[in-house]
Amino acid sequence: MGTVSVRIEKVGKRYHIGGALQRSNTLRDALVAAVRRPVERIRHPGSATSSNEDLWALRDVSIGVEEGEVLGLIGGNGAGKSTLLKLLSRITEPTEGVIELEGRVGSLLEVGTGFHAELTGRENIYLNGAILGMTRAEINERFDGIVEFSEISRFLDTPVKRYSSGMYVRLAFAVAAYLEPEILLIDEVLAVGDAAFQRKCLGRMEDVAEGGRTVIFVSHNMQTVRALCTRVVELSAGHVVNSGPPSQVIDDYLKLQWGVDGVVQWEGDERPGDDDVRLAAVKVLGHDWQPTPVVISSQPFRVQLDVDLARVPEGLTIGFDLTTSDGTVVFRSYQTDPSPEYWPTLSPGRNELQCEISANLLNHGRYTVHPRISIDRVRWIVHGGAVSFDVHRDPGESINALVDKPGAIAPLLTWRRGDEQP
Amino acid sequence: MATSVSASRAAKTRRVIKPSRGWAALHLAELWEYRELLYFLTWRDIKVRYKQAVLGVAWAVLQPVLTMVVFTIVFQKIVHMPYKPGVVNGRQIPYPIFTYVGLLPWNLFSGALGRAGTSLVGNANLLTKVYFPRLIIPVSAVVAGLVDFAIAFVVFLVMMAVYGIMPSWHMVWLPLFVLLAMAAALAFGLWLSALNVLYRDVQYIIPFLIQLWMFMSPIIYAPPNFAKHPVLGFIYNLNPMAGVIEGFRWALIGGVPPNGMVALASAVMLAVLAAGLGYFKRMERTFADVV
Numbered sequence: 126m127g128t129v130s131v132r133i134e135k136v137g138k139r140y141h142i143g144g145a146l147q148r149s150n151t152l153r154d155a156l157v158a159a160v161r162r163p164v165e166r167i168r169h170p171g172s173a174t175s176s177n178e179d180l181w182a183l184r185d186v187s188i189g190v191e192e193g194e195v196l197g198l199i200g201g202n203g204a205g206k207s208t209l210l211k212l213l214s215r216i217t218e219p220t221e222g223v224i225e226l227e228g229r230v231g232s233l234l235e236v237g238t239g240f241h242a243e244l245t246g247r248e249n250i251y252l253n254g255a256i257l258g259m260t261r262a263e264i265n266e267r268f269d270g271i272v273e274f275s276e277i278s279r280f281l282d283t284p285v286k287r288y289s290s291g292m293y294v295r296l297a298f299a300v301a302a303y304l305e306p307e308i309l310l311i312d313e314v315l316a317v318g319d320a321a322f323q324r325k326c327l328g329r330m331e332d333v334a335e336g337g338r339t340v341i342f343v344s345h346n347m348q349t350v351r352a353l354c355t356r357v358v359e360l361s362a363g364h365v366v367n368s369g370p371p372s373q374v375i376d377d378y379l380k381l382q383w384g385v386d387g388v389v390q391w392e393g394d395e396r397p398g399d400d401d402v403r404l405a406a407v408k409v410l411g412h413d414w415q416p417t418p419v420v421i422s423s424q425p426f427r428v429q430l431d432v433d434l435a436r437v438p439e440g441l442t443i444g445f446d447l448t449t450s451d452g453t454v455v456f457r458s459y460q461t462d463p464s465p466e467y468w469p470t471l472s473p474g475r476n477e478l479q480c481e482i483s484a485n486l487l488n489h490g491r492y493t494v495h496p497r498i499s500i501d502r503v504r505w506i507v508h509g510g511a512v513s514f515d516v517h518r519d520p521g522e523s524i525n526a527l528v529d530k531p532g533a534i535a536p537l538l539t540w541r542r543g544d545e546q547p
Numbered sequence: 548m549a550t551s552v553s554a555s556r557a558a559k560t561r562r563v564i565k566p567s568r569g570w571a572a573l574h575l576a577e578l579w580e581y582r583e584l585l586y587f588l589t590w591r592d593i594k595v596r597y598k599q600a601v602l603g604v605a606w607a608v609l610q611p612v613l614t615m616v617v618f619t620i621v622f623q624k625i626v627h628m629p630y631k632p633g634v635v636n637g638r639q640i641p642y643p644i645f646t647y648v649g650l651l652p653w654n655l656f657s658g659a660l661g662r663a664g665t666s667l668v669g670n671a672n673l674l675t676k677v678y679f680p681r682l683i684i685p686v687s688a689v690v691a692g693l694v695d696f697a698i699a700f701v702v703f704l705v706m707m708a709v710y711g712i713m714p715s716w717h718m719v720w721l722p723l724f725v726l727l728a729m730a731a732a733l734a735f736g737l738w739l740s741a742l743n744v745l746y747r748d749v750q751y752i753i754p755f756l757i758q759l760w761m762f763m764s765p766i767i768y769a770p771p772n773f774a775k776h777p778v779l780g781f782i783y784n785l786n787p788m789a790g791v792i793e794g795f796r797w798a799l800i801g802g803v804p805p806n807g808m809v810a811l812a813s814a815v816m817l818a819v820l821a822a823g824l825g826y827f828k829r830m831e832r833t834f835a836d837v838v
Contacts, residue, residue, distance in 0.1 A: 140836065211835070215564060215678035218832045224564040238676040241591060243598045255587040256677055284598075 129227070130308060130339040131190040131213070136222030137363075138183040138208050182208040183363045186222070192307075195340040197354035197371060199347070199378055204360040206343045210234060210310050213341065228307025228339075231258055235312070237297030242286035246277055246296055249285055253300045267303040274329075275299035295322055302329045309333060312343045327353065347375050348451035379450055379491075379513075387411075387418040389512050390431075397507045398498065401438050404507045405475065406431035407445075407496050409514040422487055422518040422535070427479045428494050437471045440501035443478055450491040450513075455533050461501070485537035488530060489518035567832060578680050585683045585690075592662070592691035607698040611654055615647045622646075622767050630769040638712050640800045647703060648799050649766035652728045652791050655696045657757045659729060662688035663736025664753045667744050671838045681831045682824075685740045689733050696725070703799075717798040724794040731787040731816050737823035741830045744838050764788045770803065784808040787816040 183205040190196050198206045211217045213224060214232035239256040240249050250271055254264040272278050275296045277288070285293055311330075330353060334340050344350050350357060350371060357374040359367040367374050387409040396403035408431075411417035412424035420426040432443055444459030458480055460469055469478055491513055498507040518535060578585075597603045622628040623642045630645055663685040667674065670684050707714060743749040763786055765771075770793055773780025783789060790809035796802040 212564065216675065217835045219564065219566055221566060226562045226564070229560060230562070232677060235676045239673050241595055243595050244591065248594070252587050252591055255584045256673065256679070258677075258679075261583050 128192045129189050130192040130194075131188070131227070131341070132223075132225040133186060133188040133190075133209075133213075134223050134225075136183060136186045136209075136212060136219045136224060137181055138205075138212060138217070139220040140180045140182055181363050183212070183219075183360075186360075186363070186365055188358055188365065188368075190339055190341065192227075192339055193334065193337045194356060195334045195342060195354045197350040197357040198341065198343045198360060199345075199350060199357060199375065200360035200366075203362070205363040206360055207234075207312055208363075209360070210312050210341065210343055213308075214310050226308055229258070230308045230310065231304040231306030232310040233257070233301045233304070233312070234310070236294060236301060240285060240293070240297060243284055245284055246275075246281045246288070249296065250300055253297065254304075257301065257304050258306070259304060271299045271303050274302055274325075291322075298322070298326055302326065305333075306338070308339045308341070310341050313345065346452055347379070348453065351375055351451065387416040387512060387514055396433065398433075399506055401435045402441065402498060402506050403433045404430065404496055404498060405433050407494060407512045409494065409512055410479070417514070419515045419517060420487075422489070422516050423484055425481055425484045427481050429477055429479045430496055430498075432471075432476045432478065432498065434471060434473050434476060436473055438500055440503065441471065441498070442501045443496075443498050445480070445497055446495040447482075448493045448495060449533050450493070453533055455487075455492065457497070459497075486534055487516045487518075488532055488535035489516060491515050578682060581679050581683055584679055585687055588683060588687040589690045592687060593694050596691075604698060607695045608702055610695075611647065611650045611699045612702060614650055615643055618646045618767050619643045628768055638710075640712070641710060644706060644710060644712070644800060645769075645796070646767055647706065648796050649764075649792050651696065651699055651703060652724060652795050653761065653764060653766050653788065654699065655692050655725070656728045656732045656788055656791070657761070658695060659689040659692040659732035660736050660739070661753055661757060662691065663732060664739035664743060665750050666736075667740045667834060668747070668750065668838060674838050675835050681834055682827065685733065685736050685827075689729050689736060692729075692732075712800070714799050715801055717801070720798045721795070724791050724798060727787065727794070727813060727816075728791045730820055731791065734816055734820035734823050737820070737827045741823075741827050741834075744830070744834055760786075760788065765792050785812055785815055787812045 182203075186205070186209065188196075198209065200206050208217075210232065211234070212219050213226070214230060214234065216232075216234075237249075237253065239253055241252065244252065250268065251261070251264055254267075254271075255261070259267075272281060275292075275298075277292050277296050280288065280292065285296070288296070327349070330340065330342075334353075334355075340353075342350070342354060354371050356369065357367075357371045358365055359374055359378050367377055388406065389408075390406040391397065391404065396405050398404050406429070408416045408429040409418070409420065410427040410429055411420050412426060414427065417426075428445060428447075430443055430445065434441075442459045442461050444457065444462075446457045447455045449455060460478055460480075469476075492515075493511045493513045495511045496507055497505070499505045597606075602609065619642055630642060666684045666688040667681070673679075673684075674681065704714075739749055739753060763783070770789070771783070773783060790805060790812045793803060794805050794809060797804050
């Protein structure tokens with residue numbers, strides 16, 4: 126321990142976003158722009174400074190990773206996680222700063238990079254292996270292991286275009302799993318494949334880390350990060366904002382992300398939505414129908430969505446996802462779930478829609494409401510933002526139920542003997 | 548076993564990444580390190596091309612042969628294109644062979660140029676997901692053309708046998724002209740591929756460019772006499788493919804031996820290649836951000 130295997134020092138990456146908007150996509154545009162630019166500069170001196178066209182995807186980032194560490198990178202969209210992995214894997218260059226890497230780097234930013242649909246499984250193992258940086262000798266040596274891991278040996282000589290998506294992912298991941306560099310970079314690739322195969326992949330990754338290799342891992346799935354990583358770094362808007370043991374950084378991150386007092390409200394143009402539909406508030410109402418950050422599991426409670434409508438668009442669905450603190454969706458509910466005669470009427474102006482969640486359903490712990498408003502099967506209007514609340518489980522009269530239970534929910538269910546008529 | 552592990556640990560590579568400035572070095576050693584990837588990408592290009600085509604390998608035969616047949620009908624039967632038939636081992640070279648020998652290096656060159664020019668954009672998914680020296684992509688596109696060339700060359704040998712003509716001993720020079728054709732394709736392919744990343748209309752220009760270039764090269768005609776137009780002659784001779792095609796004819800079926808102009812055109816072409824490498828290397832670091 127103690128040997129630094131990745132040293133990132135004061136690294137920054139700048140993109141020209143103004144350039145992206147005004148970028149010349151065709152030669153003609155480029156020529157026109159080349160003529161126009163000096164003219165514009167004479168007309169509006171000093172207007173087009175480069176600074177307001179630049180976006181620093183990463184700025185002043187310094188991280189040291191020791192050999193054998195599994196470092197998790199977390200942060201919202203656009204925090205700079207993926208950009209950092211691209212810099213580490215040399216796909217793109219930093220604008221400033223220095224990165225030192227001790228050992229061979231293998232990067233897995235996508236499973237099946239370079240897979241070709243027309244080629245067979247066997248051919249793609251060699252092609253993908255070479256693209257990921259293995260030599261032919263190494264692929265030969267690991268070939269049997271890869272085939273066994275992927276569970277597709279019967280279809281080895283079938284073009285991958287005839288594979289099911291599950292088979293495709295398994296083969297692609299199997300090649301990657303046998304990449305054995307000293308430093309492994311992984312971006313959100315575990316989000317694919319079925320649960321059993323995911324578990325197998327996680328196991329393989331743990332073996333890799335125990336073998337003294339360094340792993341840097343980006344994921345939105347907090348459960349995976351918590352399970353795999355020895356240390357977590359949180360990025361926000363291109364800066365390191367938190368770093369430390371996984372549970373601490375992840376809890377801080379989740380708290381920061383969502384309001385925890387049972388209410389989120391927006392005013393005017395802040396309200397998420399479009400011209401017709403805007404979300405004004407999300408509230409969690411306790412058994413007295415007042416907003417609360419804490420509900421008791423033995424009492425019913427309600428989730429209220431305040432929606433402002435300029436007009437009522439056809440097919441408007443209003444609802445939410447309820448998730449656990451690690452992001453697992455417990456359920457999704459819409460006002461249109463029951464048959465139409467039970468739908469609440471919507472009218473222009475403020476609509477306060479309440480959804481009642483029955484007593485004795487949720488487990489002890491923190492849950493989050495993610496509002497979702499859409500025109501059914503057409504487009505999303507609101508999709509994001511959230512309110513968190515804590516559930517305290519009232520154990521009721523049973524002594525056995527005092528013990529904390531595993532599970533996303535803890536419903537109180539009926540038990541009876543099979544030979545008794547209900 | 549234990550020693551080999553510790554040995555590999557000891558030989559651990561250290562890599563420093565920082566912003567590069569100005570004209571980057573070529574890193575030819577790195578290109579060598581990635582030679583197996585070059586092999587696999589070339590192999591993929593070839594394999595996929597023959598797998599997807601219904602006619603498969605037959606396509607590599609049909610394309611030059613049908614072109615030769617059409618050229619022979621149009622330029623011998625309909626228009627009487629003057630050409631100076633070479634004489635090999637006492638036999639006059641018929642027009643089909645004359646034009647086919649021109650098509651051999653031309654198809655190698657034009658195919659390689661077309662593929663190389665669009666190669667970076669075509670492999671955008673690789674550029675944005677994994678690192679390797681980007682030069683491998685256009686180089687593999689050029690090298691992949693050798694298989695088509697080899698097939699077309701076998702057809703040439705069959706044609707010679709049918710006509711009962713023995714190739715001349717100058718044939719030993721052929722590899723040099725093959726290399727020149729590939730170098731020319733790479734020289735211009737590097738420029739076009741890097742430009743195509745920035746400006747997508749380059750890919751529409753390429754087929755047009757190749758078409759014009761074909762008429763400037765002595766495929767359907769023999770090298771004209773430019774005695775009265777020295778400037779035009781100079782420009783004509785700057786075309787590296789003019790020298791390559793004449794070199795092919797000289798090496799295979801006899802003709803005008805290559806002169807100083809071929810050396811000059813090759814030198815110009817090598818300068819374009821060197822500048823193309825420099826430009827490519829300079830643009831390389833932004834490909835993943837722009838493509």
